[in-house]
Amino acid sequence: MTVVTQEAGAPFGAAPPSGDAAIVTEGLTKRFRGGQVAVDALDLAVPRGSVFGFLGPNGSGKTTTIRMLLGLVAPTAGEYSVLGLPLPQALPKVGALVEGPAFYPYLSGTANLMRFDSADPTARRGTAKQRISGALERVGLAAAAGKRYRNYSLGMRQRLAIAAALLGPRELLVLDEPTNGLDPQGTREVRALVKEIAADGTTVFVSSHLLAEVEQMCTHAAIMRTGQLVAQGTIASLNGGLVARIRVETTDAAGAARVLGGLGLADVRTDGAQVTAELGGHAPEKINAVLVEDGVAVRGLAVVRPSLEDVFVGLTGEGFDVDG
Ligand SMILES: Nc1ncnc2c1ncn2[C@@H]1O[C@H](COP(=O)(O)OP(=O)(O)OP(=O)(O)O)[C@@H](O)[C@H]1O
Numbered sequence: 001m002t003v004v005t006q007e008a009g010a011p012f013g014a015a016p017p018s019g020d021a022a023i024v025t026e027g028l029t030k031r032f033r034g035g036q037v038a039v040d041a042l043d044l045a046v047p048r049g050s051v052f053g054f055l056g057p058n059g060s061g062k063t064t065t066i067r068m069l070l071g072l073v074a075p076t077a078g079e080y081s082v083l084g085l086p087l088p089q090a091l092p093k094v095g096a097l098v099e100g101p102a103f104y105p106y107l108s109g110t111a112n113l114m115r116f117d118s119a120d121p122t123a124r125r126g127t128a129k130q131r132i133s134g135a136l137e138r139v140g141l142a143a144a145a146g147k148r149y150r151n152y153s154l155g156m157r158q159r160l161a162i163a164a165a166l167l168g169p170r171e172l173l174v175l176d177e178p179t180n181g182l183d184p185q186g187t188r189e190v191r192a193l194v195k196e197i198a199a200d201g202t203t204v205f206v207s208s209h210l211l212a213e214v215e216q217m218c219t220h221a222a223i224m225r226t227g228q229l230v231a232q233g234t235i236a237s238l239n240g241g242l243v244a245r246i247r248v249e250t251t252d253a254a255g256a257a258r259v260l261g262g263l264g265l266a267d268v269r270t271d272g273a274q275v276t277a278e279l280g281g282h283a284p285e286k287i288n289a290v291l292v293e294d295g296v297a298v299r300g301l302a303v304v305r306p307s308l309e310d311v312f313v314g315l316t317g318e319g320f321d322v323d324g
Pocket of ligand 1: 032033036037038056057058059060061062063064065177209
């Protein structure tokens with residue numbers, strides 16, 4: 001456990017138990033000179049084996065948190081552990097991509113990784129080749145290993161950066177906005193790679209300002225807003241706080257509302273040609289059958305599931321695109 005002296009002599013609580021957690025923080029705080037609180041008393045619990053989305057608008061404190069977890073910036077207050085260890089001991093088991101590493105454009109993927117590997121004093125020289133080819137293999141760049149970096153696509157460049165973070169055997173991979181600035185193809189490649197790495201048993205902690213990305217890629221998420229944690233948990237539990245609704249488009253809104261109410265659906269609302277209600281445990285196909293039986297012409301029928309965006313709006317009363 002890395003303990004940071006708390007401001008104003010406030011007493012420490014017990015060190016957070018790490019249990020099965022890859023990352024635990026308690027009261028983690030960063031106040032920059034000038035008084036700005038970038039991260040405010042953050043309590044995070046990242047389970048081992050999860051793909052944990054660290055979600056928040058720009059400026060909400062994600063990068064500052066990651067930099068604290070990696071020992072790149074000193075917290076002002078709070079406690080944290082990584083892989084159940086205090087920071088220096090944990091670091092060899094942690095791969096990280098924070099600001100993109102600088103690669104030489106005229107060198108191949110292999111040669112670039114060699115330069116990275118040789119900068120690591122803990123890496124055994126005799127096994128460098130194996131480590132590098134293993135990392136390139138893992139990110140799907142084995143076939144392009146000899147190609148110059150400048151000829152790599154954006155997705156290949158980011159996969160090489162992830163390979164650099166995977167040169168040692170890692171239990172935790174920390175990625176700060178790994179799809180930022182990528183084209184759609186590169187974004188797909190990196191998202192798929194994150195899933196593959198997690199499937200191999202590595203915990204992945206990945207920050208993003210994209211709600212849909214976190215929903216697609218992650219098993220868990222924490223939502224940040226202006227330095228504070230708004231919510232955390234599995235994606236299902238975060239979404240589960242909100243109920244799915246059925247939406248019927250029809251020329252007979254009054255008839256549809258009557259049928260939905262008659263079936264016992266709660267909170268029936270009509271808006272022009274659209275009627276919505278809480279789905280509850282009802283099967284949409286049965287609702288459709290009853291509507292048709294009752295002579296209600298159905299133009300469209302959809303189940304609208306709550307998204308993380310709905311969760312964020314529900315918790316903060318704001319759209320996700322808030323200015324942090
Ligand atoms: N070195 C610094 N000195 C002063 N303020 C800083 C410093 N670094 C970050 N901040 C401020 O702290 C807040 C949180 O920034 P941070 O970069 O952690 O957010 P973020 O969620 O990662 O956003 P982004 O995705 O834009 O990087 C911002 O208001 C930022 O301006």
